[in-house]
Amino acid sequence: MFVLAILLLIAAVVLFVVGRGRTGSWKLGAALSTVAGILAGAFACFYVVSAYEVGVPVTLGSVGTPLTSGVHFKSPFTDVTSFSTRPVDLDLHDKDTVEVRSAQGGVLYADVTIKWAVVPSKAVALYRLAGSEEAIQERLVVPDSREIIRNVFAKHTSEEGYASAREQIGSEFDTLIKERLAPRGIDVTAVNLRNVKPSNKLQEQIDKKIQQEQATERATEGARTAKAEAERKRIEAEGIAGANKIIERSLSDKVLYNRCLDAYKEAAKSHPVYAVPCGTDSGGTPVIVDGSKS
Missing domain, CATH: 1.20.5 (Single alpha-helices involved in coiled-coils or other helix-helix interfaces)
Known part of the structure; x- marks a missing residue:
């Protein structure tokens, strides 16, 4: 805007010099260019920081104090770089999915979503480290997160990585990534391990x-x-x-003898009278069994 103001003022001077001995249209053009240049110069001295943003002013290479939301007066030679303070979702999946190895050497692919935001009071430090919001993500959030994810998976077996310890692994991500990025002025609000595929x-x-x-x-x-x-x-x-x-x-001998008699009495029902050897030894006394009598 300041450069535009300078160009308009130069144009006004040229029109005024060229149109001194001519019709009034040249002078009118010079006057309009002068007014436009002054307005452009005035606007160049103000900067509006939107809501949920923080601005970092840089005047001729010197970094100033962060600008909060609102209208700010600044030097025409000052450039302001804005950083959003809203949470940003970093999705590491598809072509950006994280390839990791388990403690056994097995290869897995982890899909992770990281929600992060710039801490307003740390905007100047982040500007010095990265230079822009996109660079913060590419130079700080992404490489640090990938490194931590790989290190955590390397401490677990393949089975734990894709099944039994996924919740524990996700909790370790959350803790370690927050600890790594917080001192740099990056507030990590959530880390979600969405999928692990062998x-x-x-x-x-x-x-x-x-x-x-x-x-x-x-x-x-x-x-x-x-x-x-x-x-x-x-x-x-x-x-x-x-x-x-x-x-x-x-089973004593007498018991066996009585059972023998009972058995032959039952058999005598079909053969009324016959003699059977029934005794306590092989030469036992024969017994006449008559089944016709009670």
């Missing part, structure tokens, strides 16, 4: 491991079942053996 080679290894674990579980279950069945048969055999011992102790 590489194709790692996915094959994971699938193979799952199949081996399933086979091991099936074998273990089969062994457990066989052991239980063997135990059941052992208990059953011990029960039968115990019962036989009880029966053996309770």
Whole structure:
């Protein structure tokens, strides 16, 4: 704006000099250029900082105090660089996804969203470090975040990275990134680990491991079942053996003799009268059984 004011004033002088011996239109043009140059010069001395922004004034290479929201008077030789203080979403996904390696060397791809904002009181320091809002993200937020993400994943196994410890890993990101960027004047409000995808080679290894674990579980279950069945048969055999011992102790010769008589009486119902050897030894006394009598 200040350069435009100078050019308009130069144009006014030229028009005035050239039009001194001519019609009044030249003088009118010189007058209008003069007014426009003065207005442009006046506007060059004011700068408006929008809401949710902070301005960093630089006068001939010297950095001044940050400008808050509102209208500010400044030197025509002062340039103001504005930084938004609203949170900015940095999405590391698709072509920007972070390639990491686990403690076992497996390759994974992490999609992360980082919400960050410029701390107004640190705007001058950030200007000296980066120079613009875009440069802050590209030179500070992105490389530092990528480094921390890789370091955190390197402390965990592949399984923890894509499944069991994702919440813990996300919490570590949040803490470490905030600690790294806060001293530089960058306020990280949230870090979200949105997705973790294994590489194709790692996915094959994971699938193979799952199949081996399933086979091991099936074998273990089969062994457990066989052991239980063997135990059941052992208990059953011990029960039968115990019962036989009880029966053996309770069967005296007289008891056996009476049972023998009862059996042949039952058989005599179909063969009314016959003789049977029934005694306590092989030469036992024959017994006549008549099934026709009560």
